[in-house]
Structures are given as structure tokens and as C-alpha cells.
Amino acid sequence: MPESEHRSFNASRAALYRSPVFLEHETGAHVENASRLVAIDAELERLDLLRDRPEIPFAAASDDALARVHDPRYIAGVRQFAEGGGGWLDADTAVSPHSVDVAALAAGAGVAAIDAALDGRAPRGFVLARPPGHHATPTRGMGFCLFNTIAVAAAHALDRGLERILIVDWDVHHGNGTQDAFCDTDRVLFASVHQWPLYPGTGAASERGRGRGEGSTINLPLAAGADDQTYTDLFDRVILPAAAAYQPQLVLISAGFDAHAHDPLGGMRLTERGFGELARRVVAIADEHAEGRVVAVLEGGYDPPALAASVVATLAALDGNDASLHGGAPRFETERRLNGDAAR
Numbered sequence: 001m002p003e004s005e006h007r008s009f010n011a012s013r014a015a016l017y018r019s020p021v022f023l024e025h026e027t028g029a030h031v032e033n034a035s036r037l038v039a040i041d042a043e044l045e046r047l048d049l050l051r052d053r054p055e056i057p058f059a060a061a062s063d064d065a066l067a068r069v070h071d072p073r074y075i076a077g078v079r080q081f082a083e084g085g086g087g088w089l090d091a092d093t094a095v096s097p098h099s100v101d102v103a104a105l106a107a108g109a110g111v112a113a114i115d116a117a118l119d120g121r122a123p124r125g126f127v128l129a130r131p132p133g134h135h136a137t138p139t140r141g142m143g144f145c146l147f148n149t150i151a152v153a154a155a156h157a158l159d160r161g162l163e164r165i166l167i168v169d170w171d172v173h174h175g176n177g178t179q180d181a182f183c184d185t186d187r188v189l190f191a192s193v194h195q196w197p198l199y200p201g202t203g204a205a206s207e208r209g210r211g212r213g214e215g216s217t218i219n220l221p222l223a224a225g226a227d228d229q230t231y232t233d234l235f236d237r238v239i240l241p242a243a244a245a246y247q248p249q250l251v252l253i254s255a256g257f258d259a260h261a262h263d264p265l266g267g268m269r270l271t272e273r274g275f276g277e278l279a280r281r282v283v284a285i286a287d288e289h290a291e292g293r294v295v296a297v298l299e300g301g302y303d304p305p306a307l308a309a310s311v312v313a314t315l316a317a318l319d320g321n322d323a324s325l326h327g328g329a330p331r332f333e334t335e336r337r338l339n340g341d342a343a344r
Contacts, residue, residue, distance in 0.1 A: 058113075068156065113297075124295070132299040134150060143199065167254060172259040176202040183213050260301065263306060273313060
């Protein structure tokens with residue numbers, strides 16, 4: 001930013017990686033649309049959460065950075081598809097003329113967040129980008145995803161010399177693309193909690209990695225209806241002990257919020273408070289083992305008010321605060337709404 005616009009910030013606050021360019025991925029009448037980020041931005045503004053944060057510049061990920069995860073033939077092919085006007089990669093995944101550039105910028109935000117965390121400029125960050133990424137495999141875009149932002153970020157961290165990275169994925173859908181990217185290595189511990197059965201049909205508990213990566217994939221499938229207590233108990237019993245044994249040097253979160261009770265695509269009953277509790281547990285892992293370095297990347301979440309409140313709760317944890325300390329209470333209304341629904 002120009003020197004004339006420089007302002008001080010509270011270095012303890014998480015950096016936010018945002019851009020109006022992320023609105024330019026046009027999907028039409030689709031649940032994954034720009035209103036998701038608009039709702040998040042409005043809530044961050046309402047609660048005055050955008051001031052005094054680290055300002056970290058970022059640019060689109062290079063093809064070399066993307067190719068640490070994705071087959072170069074896929075990168076070239078999806079770019080050509082977009083330049084030709086786009087369309088649908090599959091029944092779920094829309095591509096507009098600008099979509100590949102937007103997805104590359106999202107991946108670039110992830111790379112910048114890693115550099116800022118490892119260099120000490122912003123140990124904690126939240127990439128508020130779209131399209132989501134965790135379903136994109138090395139050779140295929142799917143499930144609303146074109147490039148796998150969190151996998152590209154993790155691969156960049158490995159390229160910088162890290163040996164142990166923890167990825168926690170709490171999206172309601174299994175992060176099949178991230179699993180595929182790292183299933184052969186023990187340098188990434190991938191832990192996914194997700195509804196089962198549900199799209200994309202992967203993520204059975206028996207999927208534990210292969211070869212050198214055997215045991216470095218932890219899948220925790222849950223039946224529909226799981227609530228805050230179910231999730232926090234599972235984190236406490238399984239993920240936290242596994243993370244303590246692994247001692248990660250960096251922690252990443254695939255922060256999907258479609259396990260929220262009001263999300264149209266899932267059948268879980270998590271609340272925004274529940275997401276905050278999960279985030280606090282992950283931040284504690286980072287504080288104990290990874291010098292506080294933790295980066296969250298937005299994945300799913302398709303009820304805009306629930307999404308925005310859940311992002312605020314997660315950001316509170318990244319900032320080291322209770323949600324109520326953010327200068328204005330987020331709209332924690334889920335319990336009341338659920339109770340009202342039950343009463344009717």
C-alpha cells in the first residue's frame with residue numbers, strides 16, 4: 001500500500017485475505033455465489049472487524065505454484081475452457097470467463113498467507129476467497145472447486161522446507177481433493193470430519209493414506225444430526241491427541257461452514273458457537289506446536305447469515321478472543337431459532 005495510506009495495526013489480530021475480484025467468479029443461480037462473501041463482508045463491517053489488521057498483498061498463484069498440486073495439463077485445460085467462454089465442468093461446477101483467474105487469485109492468497117505466517121508478519125490468517133477448493137483433485141475440478149487453495153498453500157509450505165503440516169477440514173463434505181494431494185506423504189497430516197454418507201462419497205474411516213503416507217490421513221465420518229457437542233468431543237478424543245503426537249510446524253483449516261444447522265446442503269446441527277469452539281481447539285494446537293502459525297481457508301457454507309456468523313466466531317478464535325470481545329456480539333441466534341423450530 002502507498003506510504004501515505006500506511007496505518008498501524010494490531011499484530012495479534014489475524015490477517016484477512018480479501019479482494020473484490022473474488023466476486024467475479026460468476027455462477028448464476030447457484031448456491032455457491034458472490035452473496036456468500038457479500039454477507040461475510042457486511043457482518044465484518046457491522047462489527048468493525050476490518051480495522052487494524054495486517055495488510056498482506058497477494059497476487060494470483062503462478063502456474064508453477066499450482067503445479068505443485070495440479071497436473072499442468074489440467075491447469076492448461078481449465079484455463080482454455082474459461083477463455084473459450086466457460087460452461088460447466090460437471091453438473092455442480094460452473095466456470096465463467098474470469099473463474100480461473102479468480103481461483104488462481106484465491107490460491108495466491110493462500111500462498112501469501114503461508115509466507116506471512118512463516119516470515120512472522122502475520123502468524124494467523126483467514127483467506128476469505130471463492131471458489132472453494134478442497135474437492136479439486138490434482139487432475140480434476142469438481143464440487144464447485146477449480147484449484148485446491150489449501151493444498152496449494154500446504155505444498156508451498158513444504159517447498160519452503162517444512163516437514164510437518166496439519167490440515168483440519170471441518171466442512172460438511174469430505175475434502176477428497178486435499179486427501180488425494182497428500183495421501184502418499186507423511187509430511188501432511190490430513191484430518192477430516194464430515195457427514196457420511198454425502199457428496200463426494202469418499203472419506204471412509206478406512207481411508208488412511210498409502211505408502212509413506214499410511215496413517216497420515218484421518219477420516220472421521222459422522223451421521224447426519226451431529227451437533228456442537230459431538231464435534232467437540234471428537235476433536236478432543238481424536239484430533240487433538242493425533243496433532244499432539246504429530247507436532248505440526250504449521251496448522252491449516254479447511255473452514256467450511258456447511259455443517260451449520262441452517263445450511264441447505266448438509267444435515268448437521270452445528271452452531272456458529274460450535275465452530276468457534278472448534279477453531280479455538282485448532283488455534284491451541286498451533287500455539288502449542290507451531291509457534292502460533294495457523295491459516296484458515298474458506299470452503300463451503302451456503303446460508304449467508306449462518307456463514308457470516310460462523311466466520312466471525314472463527315475469526316474471534318484466530319484473534320485469541322471470545323466472540324463477545326470483538327466490539328459487538330455476532331448474531332448468535334441459532335440456538336433460539338432451533339428451539340423455536342422445535343416448539344412449532
